[in-house]
Amino acid sequence: MKRTLIKNIKELAGIVEDRAIKYLSGKDMSVLHRIENAYLIIEDDKIKEFGSMLQLPTERFDVEIDAQGKTVLPAWCDSHTHLVFPTTRQIEYIDKIKGLSYEEIAQRGGGILNSAKAMATIPEQKLYEEALVRLDEMSKWGTGAVEIKSGYGLSLASELKMLRVIKRLKETSALTIKSTFLGAHALPTEFQNNRADYIRLITDEMLPAIHKENLADYIDVFCDKGFFTVDETDRILEAGAKYGLTPKIHANELDYSGGVQVGVRHRARSVDHLEFVGSDEIEALLNSGTMPTVLPGAAFFLNMRYSPVREMITAGLPVALATDFNPGSSPSGNMQWIISMGSILYKMLPQEAINAVTINSAYAMGIEQEQGSITVGKKANLIITKTIPNIEYIPYYYGENKVDIMMINGKIVNP
């Protein structure tokens, strides 16, 4: 058994004493519980105990880290990414700047359908190696857990390829990874005139094959205008439930699509995007157990309207934030930027933004029992910051990496 002590911590923040607390809602989001001048003890990969330096036990430790002047926080959980992708799409981005239409961009090789084309031919090994590089980048900015979706496959073979890569990342990366099957990301060209056939391909062929190899933890549908309808979402989520898959869905990015309501009805773990949320959606989400998840990177990159985060929190809802890391609409996995954008663009207090990327996003990916807070018994996935004056500085001083030391499973992984 290896025992590690982190001592002289200026602020130990993100403490949730009670492991039964699953997430923070409404006003509770504005409080980030902290101990000043603290210590924290790690046993192997778990948080063993913590407290004030005045009560520091006089035992010996295998490793001692002096965190003088530094803040210790739970590592970020990024609950919504598409980071297994075949190629970046900067050319499409330039086309958008030039004002090309969606159709022109698709013709020139942009969009999800064209990622799917590239996915069909890219070797699985290359896909895996490039995703591993991205995970490494993300962890340098403080991320300790990541949800990854399929959905650039859109055929049985390619969806399986993506999900197998995610499975391999789970096995090899030190980060905690959850896998989501997103066959219903877009309708492939060859099914434009027979949508029902593609739904059947998902429900009758993809799902059984995925189940057989145990490739997915969650099921996702892009339930929005121009993508999948509420009825289609219903059918897909029902089929997923037969295989034990909980939903985490794309909802209300492009319209009041009914996505939030259908998600809640199917007891989705989260509904994500939420640019179009009014009182009906807020009503549906209250006390639902479904985490409203906002993706500032996509709204920033596409100049979209912002999700009404303040209204949701005022109504008593919890909110999670995630990167939506993907090559088309959010080409970054940097969670510190998400915290800054959540705060600067959505007017979240720093405490709210940090709770949104820790305990709440841990819940959004179903790992709130193991991660997302400083809690005895949880995994020691921790950020030791550089010397910073206070928590508020994290979103405020937005251009620099505030992480000094990154710990995953109780081990220093960076620098």
Add this chain to the structure above:
Amino acid sequence: MKRTLIKNIKELAGIVEDRAIKYLSGKDMSVLHRIENAYLIIEDDKIKEFGSMLQLPTERFDVEIDAQGKTVLPAWCDSHTHLVFPTTRQIEYIDKIKGLSYEEIAQRGGGILNSAKAMATIPEQKLYEEALVRLDEMSKWGTGAVEIKSGYGLSLASELKMLRVIKRLKETSALTIKSTFLGAHALPTEFQNNRADYIRLITDEMLPAIHKENLADYIDVFCDKGFFTVDETDRILEAGAKYGLTPKIHANELDYSGGVQVGVRHRARSVDHLEFVGSDEIEALLNSGTMPTVLPGAAFFLNMRYSPVREMITAGLPVALATDFNPGSSPSGNMQWIISMGSILYKMLPQEAINAVTINSAYAMGIEQEQGSITVGKKANLIITKTIPNIEYIPYYYGENKVDIMMINGKIVNP
């Protein structure tokens, strides 16, 4: 004499063959001249020659750098900063999120006037050391030259203190630094009822003292609604001219203030901010020799309207971008973020955004003869990027540092 070779450069970009070219305007901004598979030779601190690897001279070099797969660019020039400041202002930022009024924020210790209070007491050495840390951070993101303003002093003693710190930074930092006197940043409380007296303090006391110690290269006025009028700006710039100071002014951030026109009339090197620019302002700027400079970081941080960059470029104007690094409205000196925001939020092509932070921002700070492009005889202030697929990737992949090696004066300073 030390000779350095950078070889196997995938793309040498930002080439301006003709040293007489001072900046790029209109359509010319969309072209970033490049040589693929290139070499570049540095003699001491200057670019000696460059060309295709096929013509690589067979001499020997003291240092050889292999830039296989990498892009080489001129270092960024940040032509508008307030990076000598006494303290960060994250508390004021939180007050803004909470919706406090400008007056309430000022009462609680926010705003320029409160920076001025802190400036009065901070030791010059501390001010200097903290600024040096910021310069170091900026250079890691690719910046090789920085303009720094006074303006948190607002008294003779404090303005001199700031300007002396900037002078010391000039002498000790490897970066190229230009100094701007901004006594007219805000009206100090004690002059609220006698504005003319403060103008006289600037013109009759501060300017002679600054001249005596040779502390400033430029003079700046915040010519905008609620700050200084066109008439006051006229008076201050006239007085500055007597001491040989060229204007670089804050204009049209809060209104159609007439700031652009008064700047052009006084042959300002640049007019900066420009959120309120219409056809009159564009007309005034055309063929004026005054560089329109846009500050995306401040617009992002304060959720301001965006300057009409596309209209300006379409009208044939040049545009420069800079950080506006300051603790109140733009707490970041990260120029890669400015490039990304310029491109993502203002719809600038990557080439336009890169020209805006190199040759055009070099002009905006009066160093276009020595920096801002890959030109024989200019300073070897260079960025060697990580392996990136192309130039477009720089603004697109927005969360990561694309700089691998940073050279200042022909020497590697980072990593």
